[in-house]
Amino acid sequence: MNVLEEICIDIHKSYTTRALIPKTEMASLGATVELIQYLELPKETGEESKKGKDRIQSFRGTIIARHKAKNALDSTLTVRKMFQGGGVERVFLLNSPWVKTINVLSQAQVKRAKLYYLRERTGKSARLQRKI
Numbered sequence: 001m002n003v004l005e006e007i008c009i010d011i012h013k014s015y016t017t018r019a020l021i022p023k024t025e026m027a028s029l030g031a032t033v034e035l036i037q038y039l040e041l042p043k044e045t046g047e048e049s050k051k052g053k054d055r056i057q058s059f060r061g062t063i064i065a066r067h068k069a070k071n072a073l074d075s076t077l078t079v080r081k082m083f084q085g086g087g088v089e090r091v092f093l094l095n096s097p098w099v100k101t102i103n104v105l106s107q108a109q110v111k112r113a114k115l116y117y118l119r120e121r122t123g124k125s126a127r128l129q130r131k132i
Helices: 003-016
Strands: 032-040 054-067 076-083 086-093 099-106
Touching: 032 076, 054 086
Parallel strands: none
Antiparallel strands: 032 054, 032 099, 054 076, 076 086
């Protein structure tokens, strides 16, 4: 085995043994969540420093789908929010090193596995019934 193969195996082992993000089990379908994401912006061309700017960004919305992979580390969440009259959806890898925390703000009662019907709805019809 050469050095490159050993490095790839080490990276794969560290990826599969990494701990899961806490509170992901609480974030079920229909929950309104706030995802805190760490962004690393590219450096400007004139700068001599090798590191770009760092920033934290939050995305608040409703979970409309949860995709479970065979390997629990590869699971994703699809989060939708309404912004300026239109919908914005983002897919987050649950165990990405860029996703710092997932805060559950409220939980709704849902009877479906995927909430894709919310894409066609706007205003009051897009609201979900909250759990008490």
